[in-house]
Amino acid sequence: MSTVTTVLDLLTIIASGFGTLVLVALGLAIIFGMMGIINLAHGEFIMIGAYATALSYQQGIPLVLAIVVGGFVTGVFGVIVERLVIQHLYDRTIDSMVATWGLSLIMTQSVLIVFGPTLGGIGTPFGAVSYGSYSASIYQWVLAAAAVFLLSVVYLLFNYTEYGLHAKATIEDEETARSLGIDTDRIYMITFFVGSLLAGVAGGLFAPTISLVPSLGGSYIIEAFVTVIVGGASVLVGVPASGLALSIINGGAAQFGGALAGRVALLVVAILIIRLLPEGISEYITEHIRG
Amino acid sequence: MSDKTETVEEAAGETGLSQRLYGALSRFEGPHTIGTSDRFWLGFLIVVATILSYPMLASEFGVLTTTTLFVWVFLSLSLSICWGYAGIFSFGQTAFFGLGGYTFGVVGINLLPVTGGTNLALLAAILVPALGAAAVGYFMFYGRVSGVYVAIITLAVTLILELLFSRTAGAEYAIGSAQLGGYNGMTGIPDLTLGAGPVVIELDTMGTFYFVVGLLIVMYLALRYVLNSNYGYLMVATRESEDRTETLGYDVRLLKLQVFTVAGGVAGLGGALYASTGNFISPPIMGLAFAALPVIWITVGGRKTLIGAILGTLAVRGLSNRLASAGSELAVIFVGLLLLASVLLLPEGAVPTINQYLQQRFAPDKGEQP
Numbered sequence: 121m122s123t124v125t126t127v128l129d130l131l132t133i134i135a136s137g138f139g140t141l142v143l144v145a146l147g148l149a150i151i152f153g154m155m156g157i158i159n160l161a162h163g164e165f166i167m168i169g170a171y172a173t174a175l176s177y178q179q180g181i182p183l184v185l186a187i188v189v190g191g192f193v194t195g196v197f198g199v200i201v202e203r204l205v206i207q208h209l210y211d212r213t214i215d216s217m218v219a220t221w222g223l224s225l226i227m228t229q230s231v232l233i234v235f236g237p238t239l240g241g242i243g244t245p246f247g248a249v250s251y252g253s254y255s256a257s258i259y260q261w262v263l264a265a266a267a268v269f270l271l272s273v274v275y276l277l278f279n280y281t282e283y284g285l286h287a288k289a290t291i292e293d294e295e296t297a298r299s300l301g302i303d304t305d306r307i308y309m310i311t312f313f314v315g316s317l318l319a320g321v322a323g324g325l326f327a328p329t330i331s332l333v334p335s336l337g338g339s340y341i342i343e344a345f346v347t348v349i350v351g352g353a354s355v356l357v358g359v360p361a362s363g364l365a366l367s368i369i370n371g372g373a374a375q376f377g378g379a380l381a382g383r384v385a386l387l388v389v390a391i392l393i394i395r396l397l398p399e400g401i402s403e404y405i406t407e408h409i410r411g
Numbered sequence: 412m413s414d415k416t417e418t419v420e421e422a423a424g425e426t427g428l429s430q431r432l433y434g435a436l437s438r439f440e441g442p443h444t445i446g447t448s449d450r451f452w453l454g455f456l457i458v459v460a461t462i463l464s465y466p467m468l469a470s471e472f473g474v475l476t477t478t479t480l481f482v483w484v485f486l487s488l489s490l491s492i493c494w495g496y497a498g499i500f501s502f503g504q505t506a507f508f509g510l511g512g513y514t515f516g517v518v519g520i521n522l523l524p525v526t527g528g529t530n531l532a533l534l535a536a537i538l539v540p541a542l543g544a545a546a547v548g549y550f551m552f553y554g555r556v557s558g559v560y561v562a563i564i565t566l567a568v569t570l571i572l573e574l575l576f577s578r579t580a581g582a583e584y585a586i587g588s589a590q591l592g593g594y595n596g597m598t599g600i601p602d603l604t605l606g607a608g609p610v611v612i613e614l615d616t617m618g619t620f621y622f623v624v625g626l627l628i629v630m631y632l633a634l635r636y637v638l639n640s641n642y643g644y645l646m647v648a649t650r651e652s653e654d655r656t657e658t659l660g661y662d663v664r665l666l667k668l669q670v671f672t673v674a675g676g677v678a679g680l681g682g683a684l685y686a687s688t689g690n691f692i693s694p695p696i697m698g699l700a701f702a703a704l705p706v707i708w709i710t711v712g713g714r715k716t717l718i719g720a721i722l723g724t725l726a727v728r729g730l731s732n733r734l735a736s737a738g739s740e741l742a743v744i745f746v747g748l749l750l751l752a753s754v755l756l757l758p759e760g761a762v763p764t765i766n767q768y769l770q771q772r773f774a775p776d777k778g779e780q781p
Contacts, residue, residue, distance in 0.1 A: 158559065208755055213559055214500050215754050218710050221703050222750030229743040338699065342570065349563050384574050387567040394564055395554045 130375060132260055137367030139263030142359055143325060144340045145347035146270060147318035149355045152348055154291050154311050157206055157216045161224035162344055163337025165316050169194040169323025171231065174332055177242050187324030191317045198316020202309055210308070224337065231334040239332040259329060266325055267363070270318065275356055283310060346390040352400015361401045366390075439632060441639030443496070443647055445716045445766050462624055466617050478620045478688055480729055481627055483708070485681025487724040488630060488717065490705045493674040495714035496638060498650030499667055500558070503565030505702045506547075506572050507540035507675040511682025512692035513576070513591070514539040516600040519687070521587035527611050529604045529687070536683030537676045544675020548668045555664075557653070569697045576694040596693025600686045619688055626684075630677070634717055646670060704728075707746065711753045713760020722762055 148162045159165070173190030177183055205223065209216040244259050278284035289297040290307045298304050330336060347366060351358025369389050374382030397404050440447040446455070466474045486508050493499040519532035550556075551564055578584075580593025591597055603622060604613045614622055637643050648656045649663050657663050686692040695701065705724075712723015727746065734742035757764045 205751060205755065212758075214562070215758065217502075217559075217562065218706060219751055219754040221706070222747040222754070225743050225747030225750070229740065229747070233740050342566075342699065345563065346567070349560070380574055380578055384571055387571050387574075391564050391567050394560050395550060395556060398554075398556065398560065 130371060133371035133375065134364075134367050135264040136260035137371050138360075138363050139260070139265075139267040140326075141343055141347045141363040141367055142267035142271065143263065143322035144319075144344040145351070145359050145363065146267075146274065146355075147315040147322065148344045149348045149351060149359050150274070150318070151312060151315035153353055153355045154287060155206075155210065155308055156213050157209060157312075158213055158220070158345075159206075159315075160217050160220040160341060161201075161227060161337075162220075162319055163339070163341035164224045164227040165194050165198065165319035165337070166323035166326070166340050167227070167231065167334065167337040168197055169320030170327040170330070170332055170336065171235065171239060171323075172320065173324035173327045174239055174242050177327075178240065183242075183245060183328070187321060187327075190324035190327070191321035194320025194323065195313045195317030198319075199309060199313050201316075202312040206312060207305070207308070224341075228334045228337065235334070237333065241331055242328050244328045257329075263325060263329075267360075270321065271356065271360060274314075274318075277314070278356070283307070287311060343386070346386060350390055350393045350401060352397075352402035352404075354400075354402035354406060357405055358400050358402030361405060362393075365401065439635045439639060441643070443638055443643060443715070444635050445718050445762065459628060463621070466620050471616050474616050474620050475688070476732070478616070478623050479685070480725060480732070481620075481623050482681055482684045482688060483705075483728055484627060484721050484724050485630070485684065486678055486705045487709050487712075487720045488634065489674040489678035489681065491709050491714050491717060491720035492634065492638075492646075492677070493670055494706075495709060495716070495720065496643070496650060497646040497667060497670040498653075499671055499674075500562045501565040501671070501674070502562040502706065503567070503569035503702055504674070504678045504705055505697050506565065506569035507544055507678035508682040508685070509569070509572060509576070509692065509694070509697035510540040510543055511536040511679025512600075512686035512696065513597065513682075514679070515683035515686045516597045516692060517586045517589040517591075519601045520589040520599060523601045523604065526607070527604070528607055529601055530607065532601075533603070533680075533683055536686075537679050540679030540682065541672050541676035544678075545668065545672040548671035548675075552664045552667045552671070566699075566702060569702050570699065573694045573697040576697070592693070594694055596691055597686075598691055600690045600692065602690065603684075603687045623684055623688075626680070631717060631721070638717070707750050709760070711749055711761060713762040713764070715759065716763055716766075719760045719762035723760065 144162075144166065147165070148159060151157050151159055151162075169190040171190075172193040173183075173186045176186040176189045181189065201223065205219060206216070209219060244257055278287065286297065286302045287307050287310075289300070289302060290304045294304055297307075343366075347359065347362050350366060351362035366386055366389065370382040370386045373385035393401065436452065446452070465477065469477070486504060489507070490501060490504045493501055493504075515529070515532045515536035518535045519529045522531055523529060547565065547568055551561055556564060576591065577594040579591035580595070582590070584591045584593070589597065602613055602615075603619055604611060605622075606612050612618065638646070645656070645661060645666060648659075648661075649666055653663050682692070682696075685696075708724040708727050709720040710723070711727050712721070713719025727749065731742050731746050734745060753760065
């Protein structure tokens with residue numbers, strides 16, 4: 121029985137780790153992969169999503185709808201940021217890091233001033249499931265399922281819509297895309313909207329499980345960043361692959377040495393992968409599948 | 412190069428002494444550091460004199476605060492030489508700053524009763540971070556890691572150090588008689604005590620101020636010398652185009668390794684000064700928030716110039732200190748806005764922009780001088 125419990129425990133940790141990493145990284149990966157912008161305020165975008173979700177939920181909107189509201193609020197906020205700041209920073213990756221760090225400072229502090237040090241939390245839905253001495257919150261599995269769902273939505277978006285086609289053309293060769301009549305400026309704006317919306321939805325999904333404080337974004341940004349870089353250029357292959365790999369490493373190390381060991385293991389592995397697979401996991405996978 | 416010969420020729424008519432002075436001065440001048448005119452060096456002397464006379468006018472607390480402010484400049488200079496001049500964007504210089512502080516603490520606490528001074532501790536606090544930087548640098552540059560990926564690896568390194576040092580609570584985490592102290596940090600770090608044998612001086616607040624300022628001036632001039640030598644030109648060439656520099660036959664990897672190592676040592680020195688002036692150091696100094704600070708300072712001031720890095724640090728840190736101690740909630744927002752405005756409006760930084768403006772305004776070849 122104890123073996124079963126251990127295995128179930130580990131599986132739960134890996135599944136929820138996978139869900140969390142994919143959710144935090146997906147929006148960032150799309151923005152970085154397509155636009156070359158590193159948004160260090162991504163954690164704060166997640167925070168906006170979580171706050172908007174919690175505030176709508178407290179107004180009596182059902183949780184699922186509240187999460188959608190959180191996503192759209194963050195998406196619209198993202199468009200405003202894109203128009204004011206980001207559009208001046210295309211092709212300036214490092215400057216984009218520095219500027220969005222400034223943005224994250226402003227966002228954290230503004231939310232602190234407006235909403236105070238904490239916002240009343242919302243309870244975790246669905247309760248828990250137990251098997252013998254094993255017990256876990258069902259919501260942890262919901263996060264993993266939501267991650268898979270969002271990955272499929274992004275897949276459909278990029279492969280079966282006009283926007284997706286134009287977006288892929290824009291990454292491939294911006295100048296040619298523009299000369300063929302694609303409004304690349306608009307594509308970038310929509311892309312930033314999609315990335316921000318995904319961050320907001322992630323925040324909404326996390327809202328029931330975390331304490332809502334203005335600085336909550338800080339705890340996600342490093343994980344998001346590491347997952348994106350380890351994953352590499354191809355978002356739809358890279359993010360789930362690196363999310364899975366990192367959550368296995370993180371979960372395994374955390375099981376033996378505590379949460380801190382998990383975090384250290386995550387960072388060390390990230391450093392090693394950057395050095396050994398500079399193009400990220402996705403490149404490695406695509407190359408080896410193609411032979 | 413033509414600037415230098417002109418200066419020397421101009422001076423040729425005057426006495427031998429001033430000629431030699433100009434000749435020596437020209438070694439500190441070049442296109443990549445601001446300030447070549449007589450006016451600049453005169454201003455430099457005035458500023459130095461003002462800073463040196465400052466402790467006579469200020470309270471002890473004021474002197475201490477100013478010393479701490481100057482200590483941060485070492486961190487900024489360290490980032491300016493690797494990011495601003497050599498194009499290595501390190502987001503984790505605080506790793507070496509923190510390592511320097513901890514090394515100074517461990518060696519200082521253990522050796523002060525034995526040797527009576529902290530000379531060795533100061534030396535170790537430069538060497539250990541430099542070695543650490545050499546290891547990280549070798550790993551990165553000889554693995555052809557560059558650009559944003561350098562930022563991520565260095566950031567990961569500083570975060571790992573933060574986590575590991577946070578883990579060191581408890582009596583078993585002691586090196587000799589120095590307790591590492593976990594998240595709460597290491598206390599009882601000795602003041603700077605220089606000299607050996609019968610001539611030992613424990614620096615008080617004033618002494619520390621003069622020591623830090625002295626080191627800063629020496630560091631500034633030494634960096635100007637290096638940056639205006641062929642080696643400095645090579646650093647800038649690497650920043651501008653690694654491929655081209657390599658094609659011309661230079662080993663870019665080795666150069667970046669050397670620069671990163673020296674920068675690690677400079678940051679370590681800053682860390683030692685930080686630990687000794689506060690008698691304390693703790694892991695958050697290597698965390699994400701602190702790691703971003705030098706990036707902010709030198710971006711605002713102008714990372715590609717030493718003066719920009721120095722003034723940016725003093726201005727931004729000084730102002731946000733003042734706002735924060737006035738209890739303003741807006742201090743952080745102010746820093747954020749400043750950073751955004753700098754990147755969008757003055758991408759080269761405030762100091763180079765102002766300098767360019769002044770040069771155009773007061774250019775001698777444009778003005779109608781009688």
